[in-house]
Amino acid sequence: MKRTSVTLLAFLLILAVGSGISYWVYQKQYGELVAEGRSQLDVARESFTRELNRLFEPGPAVYEAVTDARLSERSEEEARDLFFAIATGPVRRTRQINGIFLGFPDGRFLHVQDLVPSSKSGFAGGLTRRVIDDPDSRPEGRWLQPGDGPGLWAEKQIEAAPYDPRERPWFKAAAVTKHPVWTKPYVFASSGSLGVTYAHSIYREDGTLWGVLGVDLSLASLSLTLLDAANTLTRFDDLVFATDLAGRMLAHPDLVRARPSEREDVEAFLSRYRAEESVESILIDSVKRSGAVRVVDTKEGAYLATKSVLDPNLAMPISIYLAQDMDTILTEADRTLLRNVALLFIAIVAFGTVSFYVVKLGVEVAARVKAEADLVEARDTAEAATRAKSAFLATMSHEIRTPMNGVMSMAELLSVSKLDAEQSSMARVIRQSASALLTIIDDILDFSKIEAGKLDVENVELSLMDCVDGAAEIIAPRAEEKGLSLIVDIQTDLADKRLGDPTRLRQILLNLGGNAVKFTERGEVRIRVRALPTRGADWLRFEISDTGIGLTDEQRGLLFQPFVQADQSTARKFGGTGLGLSICRRLCELMDGRIGVESRIGEGATFWFELPMKVMESGVPKPEFDLSPARVVVVGLDPSEAEVAARYLQAGGVTDLAMRGEVGRDPAPGDLVISGTFAAPEDAERLCRADGKLALYGGREQLATLPSDIQKRVVFRISMPLTRPKLWDAIAVSLGLKRSDEGDGERRPDLAFAPPSAEEARAVSALVLVAEDNQTNQTVIRKMLSRMGYAVEVTPDGLAALDALARGGHGLLLTDINMPEMDGFELARTVRREEADTRLPIIALTADAMSETELECNAAGMDGCLTKPIDSLALGSVLAEYLPQAQNLRRPANTAAETGANTAEKWDREIFDPSSMEEAFGGLNDEAKEFVRSARAVWGTRIEEIAHALANEDRKSARSAAHSLKGAALSVGALRLGRIAGDLQSALDQDDDAMASIMVEILQPTLVEFDETTEKIFAVRGQEA
Template identity: 35%
Template sequence: AGLQHELHADLRGQPRAPAGERAARDQQELTEQILDQLPIPIFLKDRDGRFLRFNSRFEEFTQRSRAEILGRTVDDFASPRWAAATHVEDEQAWATGRMVTTERRMATFDPPLDVLVSRKVIRTGGLSYMLGYFIDISEQRAARAAMQHAVESAEAASRAKSEFLANMSHEIRTPMNGILGMTELVLESDIDAGQRADLALVKASADALLHIVDDILDFSKIEAGKLEIEEVPFDLRQLVADTLRAMSLRARQKGLALAAEIPPAVPRLMKGDPGRLRQVLLNLVGNAIKFTDAGGVTVALSVGAERDGRSEIAFAVRDTGIGVPQEKQHLIFEAFAQVDGSTTREYGGTGLGLAICRRLVILMQGRIDVRSVPGRGSVFSFTVPLQHTGAAQAAPLPPLAVLAPGQGMNLSATDNGLLAGADETLPATSPVGGLQAGVGDSASAASAPGGQLSSAGIGESASGGLRVLLAEDNPVNQRLAVRLLEKLGHRVTLVDSGLAVLERASHGDHDLILMDVQMPGLDGLAATRQIRQREAAQGGHVPIIAMTARAMAGDRERCLEAGMDDYLAKPVDSQQLRAMLLRYQPDSGHLLLDWRGALKRLDGDAELLLELAALFLQDGPQLWRELGEALDAGDVPRSTRAVHSLKGVLANFGAARALALA
């Protein structure tokens, strides 16, 4: 009240009552002392911008004396730029009646000060004033700048780390490509048993090293937030079958049984990320086999609650291995953590596998856990929500059978789930012997004891081989790729630079280009862009497949954006190369087997087509034998069922002539 009275008296020029002069003077002194004790500059202005009241901190901030400020406006002592900005901000406050705050820099200080200037119109006794204050935010702004610098430095470090990992991936995968590829070629040649065993050890060691590299790269991608989860349709039972088939050799070598338990209630067709699910399962099953010396490993599935069109699918991997102590169980999902140092010495590994599993499961909105009893075994379980495809589900299937792969037994997927199939050969008198031979060319030895599926012959059978332009600058990789391609029956033209591939591709006499991404001078991406630009002007389109030792997130996308049709990561596996080339075989109307049509029906999944070929080699003889027995017995219903089964199998390969016979 005293301050208001004093202001009113000052502004109106009204004399104070003699009796109140001392009280008013005391009130003024008290007000000034209070204002001077405040740690921030404060001011009071009238509607014309004249300073009526301010404290000593305001004088320090403006670097002006009281006499230079009192009754004056900002134009009298501030720079024109500061004064102009002040007028704009003041008018905004007068017009809106709201608090107006701006950030300003006071360059007259050394170092300059960063301040917040706030002002608000106040009204008292029928008069209006502007009350304002300054807050020094130099330290906050410096901290914010330091934080921004830290963020930018961290991002730069992350980019440098990613680039380093990509370069290391390239540097490691390039020689690994030569080691693995040439080892595979020699293993397929005529060598004695001792040499074969030695080379098999070399290959196993190289595979183990590559697995470690892949683990480190995967973990780095997850850490950097660059790993994305897909959502595509897939067959859940087939995924489990593929996983156990891939691990069956390791289980057989240790004399372990593999089992899969999938109740009929578990849906078959789902949407999710089958690649990452398979990666988690392979890791868990691989660990279970690694740490189990007797007994077996079981993969069990179950279905939980359903909400919003998604079902909670639970996976459990049970083993009868060494187990994990209770006090160590909370550690095993941490990066680089293992039960103890002896684990690494005895069993190997980086300690990244389970950490990757945990993070992949979390990315898929799931959870993972372990229960274990030392000396009795472990159960690693994880649950992920999978979306229903909306497609009609197949009829419920029986639970999958226990597997005990032994010598001469192969793991197969059938309508009854997973089982161990004995070696069989097709009778020479079979009317579908030509089909057997055609499939055999592409999947030879699939049913032989210890044999593996081979796609040799699929690519060649279609048109006698492709004319391949190979762009590769590394001498080891050149020799390996040429050997692999020629072994598959393809004709190869070799160039060693981007400029050379541009010149050679201009001739237009190749069916396909295998393009190394990193080459001196003009790299594979730039060469591809120029080829596509030329094709846009002249017409035509030659398939270009990238070959790169880089395996970081975004590499595939960059290749496709440059105009490449497909992508192979080094080291190039011979099976992957064969499957890839199959996609680009020209059509041929005289084939017994329509590989391209079959591949189209499988959405381009060449690996699945090869698996179907192997299953046909395994199951076809039994189907034909059942048909023969039914015909001999005059059993029409049984014959009809056998013919129906055969036609279903033959249809997978577009075998029109064999279908006509059936």
């Protein structure tokens, strides 16, 4: 025991002394090597600064040449010729110069650039001059290229948009200062490369501005310069890159080394280096002061790093970062430490078995500690990735839901207007598509739940036919655009009422069907549903087949994995995230099913999935009426469509059925002739002479553009896809058993009431109080409530609403969230504080559909939340629930509301959608037009307020004006203007100045677009009135 103790003590003493000596030697060498590394970095930093100053020298050099030539004192023609003489050489010879130009205060413009060839326009590219010498009559200017002889330039015909240099950021910035100006990096339209513009004003002797010189400098050469300088000044393992003063990556030697395909999108390539955990991002965040040298720790190791900022008077103000790997700097110290450790190890081994076991135990403990540390690090990394994914999905959901709310609301209002059957069908498809998309967004948000096994599936009664046909209706428009046939083939003897999850079933069908259409250029897509008798009566097999590009064995192996596509070129050509098939697989597994694919390259593919869906009712779908007396002739359908149509008709009870591939010379008689759209004019003539009634099957666009003589003969239009309900309805109409829906829109009896007087409503506490600061929104909500039969009182803010509530008689409070004086949250809290026994229902009106907003409304004491633009059905539900005492006060309106114009004018409904005005005013009448004009009268002032506030860096005022513009525009149907204002508001909330600047620039053109569109619409509607 004593010997063991002595041995152990000696071992520990040798270990301590040896370790101490090794540590002292290591620290001494560490300090010397780090000091040497600092000195080398200082030298390299100064050298890099000189090299990069030379890169930007062409900008100031061209300016000196132009000013030395005294162009401002010469005639217009002499100045133009001399400018081209000075600028042409540098553009031709200097690789970093993309172009040199002169802009004048009167709008004239001179430009020399080396254009990139364009395969679209056939333009050969090359050295080109642009001259805008008459901006009033020819704002696009003239284009000149070298002619046949030396010094000769010939005019070329190049399509170009008008150009005004005075509206460009480089001109505006340089015109107000006598110092050089460097723009923020951006992508040049002429070459597609990333670069900056050097701009410098030129003044006459009398002090007035003569013009602004600009030089476009490509930053592509910056990465090459960094690589050349790095190879000369630093070691192969050193790190060099450049950013702007805000930390945006501008150049990296890796860009030069990258493959050509990777260099096509410079900004995307460089953005990888600003990832949160990249070495470059950590260096940018750690080294703040120019000239400072410090050690920075990263996950890839430690670096000795420094930073240099270029002088803006000599070059573009950018930051250059240099870093040396500490492992390289400390190589000698590590080698000495390793040698000392080896000697120490030999000494320890000499102590025998006891020392060996001690060392072995120490190694095992260290390994276990390291493993635990690795596990902790892996856990932290996984948790960080999960948080980042959740934040991304939440943001994406909000960004997508905002426009989708508009799509669904406008589709709903469209369905109220006067539509023919085909238009009503298209409106239904819009609503179904939007609803399906929102459902898919919810599924993507639940992807993490799927991974964690926490997503539950429903097991409710559903209609198999409705689910499959509904999914096909959503897919059909895209198939029509590509000229594909879409066939729904459901086994006719299958029971329709089953147990399952209709949302998940529809999602899988939409995903697989959408993919089939996406990857098929010609032919057909077929959705087939069959029983699986080998697995029992409750099992069904769904197949989605196409005649598309097909898959190789290797590609099939990559399917059904998250964020993976069968071929990298797929994403470039067809788009998509690679997430859909993975979700389909997980959903099938959750529903106790399975999924797979069968395919050969060039022969199409069949994706299939099998699900257990318990039969609830054994009966199969049957038509509403007895169709057995009908004589039906089917002509002009594709063989696949004709075969399915025959089975569907026979399943509906039709026995007298004739199938013809083409229209014959003597059309067969029948009660109903079902024909595909005509292959030739003579087919139409023959069918018009046929006995019986005519139903046409085809694409929506084909059916909507039929000649008038054909339209008179057609009693029913069957849009793709061909389904049992459509065929059966066509026969019922032909037999007179059912009325055609031609010309009928959805009736809205809930919008056909007149309100009581305010005194009548106040007497029974049925008066609706609205707190809304935006006058446009006030008018819309007032009109909508009036047409629903409710008396309303409107106040401009929370304080006024409190005063109104003090007078009594109110049964419901609708309040905006953002208002002056007192916002909606404070108003709700005040009401709850001051109310006595009777609780007043409070509903929020907000444009923000985020769950956080709804939670904040609940916390303030509100009873619910409605999103803008207001859904009239949702509003009606709220009124029926919270204001039952007002129902008996509503009385029918004296006249029927106008449901829309008699003509379907064609314009972009994103620019102006009159649905909300028609709903609020009963039509786009003179009162509605005047309301739109009065609302629009202040929008120009709002846009000016936004621009002025941003110029003065007053984000609060700019956000307030943007919020006001958004609400007013959306309320009258200026959807595009309202959404741009909303995007501007979001950019200001996120301190994204670059995006805010972009949004401000397009506000005024969007307003002009709105003015031009409404002027034409009002003129047409005025004539109809």
